[in-house]
Amino acid sequence: MLTTLPAPFQEQPSTGAQQRSRWRIALLTAVGAVAAISMIPFVYLLVRASDKPIDEIVQLLFRQKTLEVLATTASLVICVVAINLVLGVAIASGLHFVQVPFRRLLVIPAVLPLAIPSYVFTYTWVALIPSFSGFAAAVFILSISTIPYIILATLAGLRSIDGSQIEVARSLGLNPRQTFSRVVFPQIRGHVSAGALLAGLYTMSDFGAVSLLNVETLTVSIQNMYRASYDRSAAAVISFVLIAFSILFVLADESIKGKSTQSQLIKSLSVKTSPIQKGYLRFVTVAVITAFATVAVILPFYVLLTRFFSNPVPIDWASLASATISTVSVAAFGAIIALVLSAPLGLLLSGGSSRFATVTNKIVVIAHALPGVVVGLALVSIGSKLGPLYQTTFLLAFAYAILFLAKSVTSMSSSLARVPNSVKDVAATLGMNQWAVVKKVIAPIAAPGIGIGTILVFLTAMKELPATLMLRPTGFETLATQIWSFGSINRFNEAAPYALILVLVAAIPTFLISRPDKDTHSYELESTGGQK
Amino acid sequence: MNALEVSNLRVLLSGKIVLDDLSLSLAPGQIAALLGPSGCGKTTLLRSIAGLIRPSEGQIRFGKQLVSFSSVHLPPHKRKIGYVPQEGALFPHLNIADNISFGIDTAVFTKDQIRQTTKEMLALTGMEGFGKRMPHQLSGGQQTRVALARALAIKPSIVLLDEPFSALDAELRTELRTDVITLLRSQNTTAILVTHDREEGLVSADVIALMRDGKIVQSGTPEDVYSSPISPTIAISTGDALVLQASKLSDGSTDYILNPVKSSAQSVASGHIVIRPEEIKLNKSVTSGSIHGLITKIDYYGHDAMVAIDIADQHLQVRIPGPFDFNVGQSVALEHVGPVRFFANN
Numbered sequence: 084m085l086t087t088l089p090a091p092f093q094e095q096p097s098t099g100a101q102q103r104s105r106w107r108i109a110l111l112t113a114v115g116a117v118a119a120i121s122m123i124p125f126v127y128l129l130v131r132a133s134d135k136p137i138d139e140i141v142q143l144l145f146r147q148k149t150l151e152v153l154a155t156t157a158s159l160v161i162c163v164v165a166i167n168l169v170l171g172v173a174i175a176s177g178l179h180f181v182q183v184p185f186r187r188l189l190v191i192p193a194v195l196p197l198a199i200p201s202y203v204f205t206y207t208w209v210a211l212i213p214s215f216s217g218f219a220a221a222v223f224i225l226s227i228s229t230i231p232y233i234i235l236a237t238l239a240g241l242r243s244i245d246g247s248q249i250e251v252a253r254s255l256g257l258n259p260r261q262t263f264s265r266v267v268f269p270q271i272r273g274h275v276s277a278g279a280l281l282a283g284l285y286t287m288s289d290f291g292a293v294s295l296l297n298v299e300t301l302t303v304s305i306q307n308m309y310r311a312s313y314d315r316s317a318a319a320v321i322s323f324v325l326i327a328f329s330i331l332f333v334l335a336d337e338s339i340k341g342k343s344t345q346s347q348l349i350k351s352l353s354v355k356t357s358p359i360q361k362g363y364l365r366f367v368t369v370a371v372i373t374a375f376a377t378v379a380v381i382l383p384f385y386v387l388l389t390r391f392f393s394n395p396v397p398i399d400w401a402s403l404a405s406a407t408i409s410t411v412s413v414a415a416f417g418a419i420i421a422l423v424l425s426a427p428l429g430l431l432l433s434g435g436s437s438r439f440a441t442v443t444n445k446i447v448v449i450a451h452a453l454p455g456v457v458v459g460l461a462l463v464s465i466g467s468k469l470g471p472l473y474q475t476t477f478l479l480a481f482a483y484a485i486l487f488l489a490k491s492v493t494s495m496s497s498s499l500a501r502v503p504n505s506v507k508d509v510a511a512t513l514g515m516n517q518w519a520v521v522k523k524v525i526a527p528i529a530a531p532g533i534g535i536g537t538i539l540v541f542l543t544a545m546k547e548l549p550a551t552l553m554l555r556p557t558g559f560e561t562l563a564t565q566i567w568s569f570g571s572i573n574r575f576n577e578a579a580p581y582a583l584i585l586v587l588v589a590a591i592p593t594f595l596i597s598r599p600d601k602d603t604h605s606y607e608l609e610s611t612g613g614q615k
Numbered sequence: 616m617n618a619l620e621v622s623n624l625r626v627l628l629s630g631k632i633v634l635d636d637l638s639l640s641l642a643p644g645q646i647a648a649l650l651g652p653s654g655c656g657k658t659t660l661l662r663s664i665a666g667l668i669r670p671s672e673g674q675i676r677f678g679k680q681l682v683s684f685s686s687v688h689l690p691p692h693k694r695k696i697g698y699v700p701q702e703g704a705l706f707p708h709l710n711i712a713d714n715i716s717f718g719i720d721t722a723v724f725t726k727d728q729i730r731q732t733t734k735e736m737l738a739l740t741g742m743e744g745f746g747k748r749m750p751h752q753l754s755g756g757q758q759t760r761v762a763l764a765r766a767l768a769i770k771p772s773i774v775l776l777d778e779p780f781s782a783l784d785a786e787l788r789t790e791l792r793t794d795v796i797t798l799l800r801s802q803n804t805t806a807i808l809v810t811h812d813r814e815e816g817l818v819s820a821d822v823i824a825l826m827r828d829g830k831i832v833q834s835g836t837p838e839d840v841y842s843s844p845i846s847p848t849i850a851i852s853t854g855d856a857l858v859l860q861a862s863k864l865s866d867g868s869t870d871y872i873l874n875p876v877k878s879s880a881q882s883v884a885s886g887h888i889v890i891r892p893e894e895i896k897l898n899k900s901v902t903s904g905s906i907h908g909l910i911t912k913i914d915y916y917g918h919d920a921m922v923a924i925d926i927a928d929q930h931l932q933v934r935i936p937g938p939f940d941f942n943v944g945q946s947v948a949l950e951h952v953g954p955v956r957f958f959a960n961n
Contacts, residue, residue, distance in 0.1 A: 247700035251762075253691035254665050254698035255718025255769055261692075265717075269708040 111439065113427035118443040120424065121450040121485060127461035128326070131319035143320050149304075153324065155218070156287060156300040162222045163229060163286045164279050170226070171233025171282075172275060174375065176263070177368035178234075179241040182358035184369070192376030193234045194597045198589035199383060200546040201228045202291025202566065203582045206575055207386040209295070221298040225289060227379040229282035235597065236278030240271030259359075276339040283332050287325065288454030290549040291567070301325045302454045306549060309460060322457045329452035333445075387586065390579035398580050402560070407584055410561040413476050414544035417483025421491040421540045422533070424484055429495025429533075444492065451489030458486050459553035466554070474556040482554050483544040490543070494536025498529040535596055542592040545585065562588075616678055618643040618805040619664070619773055624673035626656075626663055626829075633659045635829045637673070641773075641822065644803040646796065647834075648816035650852060651826030657809045660826075661775045664807070665698050666691035677772055697766030697774035697804075702782050703758040705750040711761050712737070712746035718769040736764035739798060756787045763795060767802065774799065774806040780815070792819060813853055817841060825852055841891075847958055850889045857895075857931055861888035863957055872929055873906055873951040886959035892921065892934040894953030897941065905948035910941055924949065 132140065143149065178189060196204075204224045209215045244267060252262045290302045299307075301324060308318040359365075428447065431440040450458075462482050466473040502525050548563045555564060562585040569578035619641040626634040634656045641647055649657045662668045664675060666682065666689060674684035682689040705714050716733045724732070737743050740760040750758060759779050766774055779795070780788045796819045799806050810816050816823055817837040824834040833845045844850035847858045861871035866880040871888045873895070901907045908926030920939060924931045926949065933949070941947065 245704055247702075247704035248706055250662070250665070250667050250691070251698055251700060251704050251765070252706075252717070253667065254694065254696045254775075255765070256692045256695065256720060257718070258690070258692050266706055270706075 110427055110431055114431050114439065114443055117424050117428050117488075118446055121443075121446045121488060123465065123485065124450065124453055124458045124461040125326075127464060128319045128322050128457065131316050131464070132323060134316040135320060140320050143317055144324070149321065149324070152299050152301055152304050155298060156302075156328070159218070159221060159225070159293075159298065159300060160283050160286045163225045164283050166222070166226045167230050167233045167282045168275070168279060170371075170375070171230045171278065172237050174230070174368075174372060175234045175237035175241060176267075177364075177371065179238060180359050181364050181368045182360050183365055183372075189369075189372050190238075190597070192372060192380045194231055194593060195590065196227055196379045197231045197542070197597075198593040199228070199379075199586050200291060200548065200563065200589075201225060201289050202295060202548060202563075203387075203586060204228055204379075204383060205292045205295045206566070206578065206582060207383040210386050210390065210575055211382065216296050218298055221293050221296045224292045224296070225286045227375070228289075228292070229285050230375070230379070232281040232285070233275065233278035236274045236281075237271060240274030241267070243274075244270050273340040276336050280332055280336040284329060284452045287328060287332075288452070288456075290454065290456060301328070302456050302549070305454075305456050305460070309456070309553075315460065315464065318460060322460070325454060325457065326449070326452075330449060333448060333452060384586075387579055387583045390576050391583050394576045394579060396577050402565070403580055403584065406560050406562045406565045406581060407588065409476075409559060410545050410563065410585070411588065413480050413561065414483065414541050416476065416480035417487070417544045418491075418537045418541040420480055420484035421488050422495075422537050424488055425491035425495045425536070428492050429499055432492070432496035433499035447492055448489045450485055451487065453486065455482075455486060455547055455550035456553075458482050459550035462550075463553050474554075476556060476559065479551065479554045479556075479559075480544075482550045483540070483547060486547070486550065487540040487543050490539045491536045494532050494539070495529075498532025498536075499525070501532065502528045538592045538596055542589055542596070545589055616643075617641060617676075618645070618678060619807075620674075620676040621660075621664065622674050622676075624660075624663065624670050624675065626659055626668060626670045628659065628668070633829055634663065634670070637829065637831055639824055639831055639834065641805055641807070643805055644800075645821045646799060646804075646806045646808065646819060647822040647824055648820035649807060649809045649824050649826055650811070650813065650816045652852075653811060655826045656829040657826055658777055659829075661698070661777050661807065661809060664773070665696045665775055666694050695769060695772050697763075697769065697771030699759075699762045699766050699774070699776045699779050701778050702755075703762035703779070705758055705761055705765075707750050709750075710746065711742065711748050711750070711753070714750065714761055715746075715764045715768050717765060720769075732768055736768045739767070740764040741794065755782045756791050759783070759791060760794075763798070767798075767804070772805065774804050776806060776808045778809050778811070780810075780812075788815075817853065823853065825849055827852075842954065844889060844956070847887050847889050850956075855892050855932065855934070857890045857892060858887050859890065859929065859931075861886055861957055863959065869955050869957050872926060873949055874955075875906070884959040886957060889956040889958065890951060891953065892932045894951060895931065895933045896950045896952050897922065897924075897933060897935055898948040898950065899940070899945070901946050901948045906950075907946055907948045910943050910945045910947060913941065913943055 135143070174193060177183070178186065178193070183189060201224055204227060205215075205220075208220070208224065248266055249262055252266045253259075257265060287300070288302055289300075290306060293300050294303045294306070301321060305318045305321050305325070308314050308321065428440065428443055431437065432444060459482060462478055462485075466478045472478050506524060506528075545561075546563065548567060551561055551563055552567065555561065560568070562581045565581040566578045566585065569575065617640045619639070621637060621639040624634050624637040625632065637656075637660065639647070639660075649660065651657055659668060663670050663683070669688050670683055675682050677694070680689075681687055682694060705711075706717065709717065712733050715736050716729050719729050719732060721729070733746065737746055740763055742757065742760050742764065745753070745757070745761075750761070753761065759782075762779070763774075763776075776795075780792055783791060792815060808816070808819055810819075820837060822834060823837050823840045824831045825840060826832070827849075833840055833849055835843075840849075841853045844853065844856075847856070850856040850858075859871050859873075861869055862882040863869055863884040863886070864876055864878070864880040865883050866878060868874075868876050868878070868880065869888060870876040870882070873890075898905070906926065908924040908931065910922055911925050911930075912923040914921040914923075915937070917937060919934055919936050922933045922935055922941060924933055924947065931949070935941070
């Protein structure tokens with residue numbers, strides 16, 4: 084976009100062209116730097132893994148234990164994604180198509196679990212059922228943690244379908260079920276797949292819930308190797324298995340998305356399908372959403388509140404306050420770094436497709452799929468060699484930025500692309516120079532979307548656990564590390580205040596991002612964005 | 616037996632009355648145009664006929680079949696209606712051939728038959744060779760053609776067209792409209808065309824139904840509704856009209872500015888007279904007895920022109936065929952040649 088400024092920007096063609104190419108070189112350099120930064124974890128892992136002789140690597144990869152862990156991880160991901168697909172698409176369709184009371188309010192329980200980290204979910208459920216543990220429990224916890232991604236992505240897809248298509252399909256002799264499978268689903272497939280990708284990556288890279296529930300996945304294995312023996316090379320080798328897994332996911336998602344053609348027809352979105360009035364469907368929709376809200380929102384909140392108020396140990400208000408401040412400030416720091424890093428790539432991506440931009444974006448997306456454990460590992464090792472940077476909050480914030488850069492880039496490029504070229508042209512004809520156009524036209528239009536991306540990074544960083552545990556300076560406690568430090572369930576009472584504050588603080592940006600009280604299209608951004 | 620019979624239909628949308636006591640009937644093969652301002656309920660009527668909305672009162676029949684009456688509500692997919700909404704609403708994920716064959720029942724027809732029908736529909740709508748294209752690769756007019764082909768492919772009992780040409784430019788619009796109407800007539804299809812273009816309605820339909828505030832206020836042949844409007848406001852909805860002060864006299868004559876009655880007859884009713892602008896003839900030779908006015912403006916359209924004339928304190932619009940020989944500032948004689956449509960004030 085800024086790289087393809089319309090002619091009226093250039094008063095003198097020659098200097099204009101010079102300016103433009105200088106601008107482009109600067110942009111490409113910046114994007115190159117961002118790509119390099121995103122590559123840090125990969126390079127580190129490669130160097131580490133190459134420490135080990137090849138036969139040892141093969142042995143490590145194919146020993147019984149690795150294969151077991153791999154099988155556990157795979158089946159966990161498959162179960163969670165399958166449950167998500169069925170339940171998430173059903174809930175979203177119910178919310179979209181069925182006439183239910185308080186329709187907009189019912190979106191809230193579908194969104195709110197985003198504010199609750201998986202380890203807090205686990206704590207509350209273990210508090211309710213002391214024997215809560217094992218594979219099935221992990222499937223349950225990770226499903227309720229990740230269903231919001233599918234619901235929001237599906238809702239975004241459903242909202243993009245012109246209602247008159249559904250009416251035409253009905254008039255052409257299709258009953259509601261056939262209409263869904265032949266008209267609606269093919270068009271939301273890409274959205275659903277994006278949501279499933281997020282849910283799958285979340286599950287794969289989750290550390291808190293699985294380790295509390297004694298389910299050994301790849302992420303837990305890596306963390307254990309790192310902690311127990313300081314065998315970082317082995318941890319690096321296993322990390323590559325995880326990366327391969329993530330890449331597989333991203334590729335699967337791309338092939339699904341590639342098949343679904345996005346419509347560029349003249350659309351009259353004014354046609355809204357009249358909501359389904361059928362009594363039993365209304366009942367089922369309300370019942371399913373109520374059941375989901377109960378297990379994913381009401382019960383966890385109930386447990387946190389009762390533990391908070393019935394806490395026999397006096398609350399350490401000072402440490403609660405300092406942990407809150409630390410959490411908010413380091414997460415905000417990370418979000419700002421991500422914002423700055425995403426600007427050049429966002430600009431390049433929004434200006435049309437260039438090979439360089441696409442490749443860099445892929446790197447950023449795969450870095451996004453890396454578990455916190457892996458990025459933590461990489462930055463710990465590099466940081467310890469850098470000396471002054473080691474054990475600083477900067478390094479932690481930097482890790483957040485690398486982990487969640489994809490969220491920021493996606494909203495940045497889509498918001499910038501949303502500024503119509505004609506508007507920029509008109510501004511130019513009205514006598515504005517390049518800077519004035521950026522300041523008065525582009526920024527105001529794109530700012531809300533960019534803001535949402537930044538808030539998303541902030542929200543996710545607040546909940547992040549494994550990288551925080553590895554990279555925080557000694558003595559630096561965030562809400563997440565405090566919750567974790569009370570480790571065993573017997574001391575959950577002491578962890579409860581931290582968990583409650585974390586959930587409440589995270590609920591604010593969650594609400595801001597999705598605005599369930601408003602019937603807007605902001606879900607689109609949500610569907611492109613939130614992992615962990 | 617009428618192909619479509621709508622009687623006393625009443626439709627509520629979120630508590631608001633959108634259609635009220637509406638009746639309409641169409642003989643097989645007839646094409647009706649629904650004409651009216653936006654928001655008067657045209658689309659709602661189409662959607663009720665298609666079964667996409669459930670009326671709260673009244674009934675709808677397709678021939679002998681009762682499709683909507685109190686608790687009876689045949690769902691839309693069992694009505695065999697060809698529905699063409701505004702801007703076509705092609706399925707963006709399917710190519711043109713798959714769009715057209717979308718509604719053909721695979722349980723009834725073989726693959727070959729479906730392919731054959733699709734081919735016929737492509738030919739019928741002048742879209743041969745486009746089967747493999749995707750909807751976004753077509754122009755607006757082509758999309759409308761495909762939407763119509765898709766609707767006709769299921770051999771519908773009735774075709775409903777909701778402003779299908781509104782997104783097109785004037786030239787393409789006329790061409791496509793002619794093609795579509797010819798096609799519908801050749802298939803002997805009963806159809807309803809919603810439009811807010813007065814000329815489009817008059818030119819296309821056998822029956823014009825004029826809608827206002829959820830009711831059909833007048834219906835009839837295009838000639839009927841154009842030449843015998845039931846009120847001055849209705850007259851305006853089928854074409855330009857002059858509404859002038861007038862009074863009815865006891866001897867049966869009507870006194871208005873173009874026909875000043877000199878007799879001593881008493882006025883029995885005062886009201887308005889409706890004159891179409893083409894019903895006034897202009898003459899350059901002004902005699903002492905003639906009614907004359909001053910040309911203040913000429914809007915030239917090529918095939919005709921609209922001439923603004925000041926006569927006494929009134930402004931008249933007169934349509935004259937081109938070529939002509941009048942100028943602004945010229946004094947002309949006026950003569951009303953046409954029916955005297957008097958509407959008394961109530």
